[in-house]
Amino acid sequence: MVTFDFMLPYYGDVRLMQDAVRSVLAQTDREFRLVVIDDGREAQVPGWFEGLGDDRVHYTRNAHNLGITKNFQKCVELSEADYVVIMGCDDLLHPDYLKTVRGLAEATPGVGMVQPGVEVIDGAGRVTQGLADNTKKRLYQPQVKGTRLMAGEELAASVLRGNWLYFPSIAWRGEALRKVSFRDDYSVIQDLALVVDLLEAGERMVVDNSATVFQYRRHAVSESSVQAFSGTRFTEAARYFHAVAERMDARGWPKAARAARFHSASRLHALTMLPGALRRRHSEGVRALARHAFTSGQS
Incomplete structure (x- = not known):
């Protein structure tokens, strides 16, 4: 056993x-x-x-x-x-x-x-x-x-x-x-x-x-949380997806590489966070979230 x-x-x-x-x-x-x-x-x-x-x-x-x-x-x-x-x-x-x-x-x-x-x-x-x-x-x-x-x-x-x-x-x-x-x-x-x-x-x-x-x-995201809408988590995510896409290419896994470059779920998540950042007037967070939501690594 x-x-x-x-x-x-x-x-x-x-x-x-x-x-x-x-x-x-x-x-x-x-x-x-x-x-x-x-x-x-x-x-x-x-x-x-x-x-x-x-x-x-x-x-x-x-x-x-x-x-x-x-x-x-x-x-x-x-x-x-x-x-x-x-x-x-x-x-x-x-x-x-x-x-x-x-x-x-x-x-x-x-x-x-x-x-x-x-x-x-x-x-x-x-x-x-x-x-x-x-x-x-x-x-x-x-x-x-x-x-x-x-x-x-x-x-x-x-x-x-x-x-x-x-x-x-x-x-x-x-x-x-x-x-x-x-x-x-x-x-x-x-x-x-x-x-x-x-x-x-x-x-x-x-x-x-x-x-x-x-x-x-799963706890609700608090509107009072500055970190929740700062976009820092998505900066880390973008860095990871870029690095892992190159690894997938090197391994000969093209479908995985494309999925990493597009990372659609992560971008959708950032998009759902944008309204909260806008309500808080968190300008840096808005820029980070918008960059992640609307930009992919697709060539």
């Missing part, structure tokens, strides 16, 4: 993190390890974990704040199992998540990634489906009835066109993940970069929609 690690990089809302932990501990398949890496300073958190009294749970607090990318990299470094899940600290597992994912991994020995069925919840835990997720489902997600094995240029082109994956729900083959890990030079698009890096290394993905076993929490 393959082994599983749940790695939980934590920073933020204590209650939502506790709910996420409880959803792991409620798995019907009880053979796993949960490792929580706390990047915050909430005083009550260490004592709460100590009070769980569960030897499958391993808790550590960083000596100083590492930030998202470094904490994700630490999760990879501390993982040990055959398969690793790096779930969000506000996401929730259905009780049969591990049973389902373990079955998919064991049915396809050595598969690099397992993407199970996901539903989206809002900040209050209600099942929802906004514009971003409807777009993923209708325009970019491949049509899968039951289970499908994907790999190589087919999957690379698909996710570069529009990243329809739900990164925190994916189970990664530990050996492959630890060999590649997260890139230092990305803080927003690092999940897509990791998937493409693994595909270039020859890894395959099982996509399954026969059962919904993961709840991905």
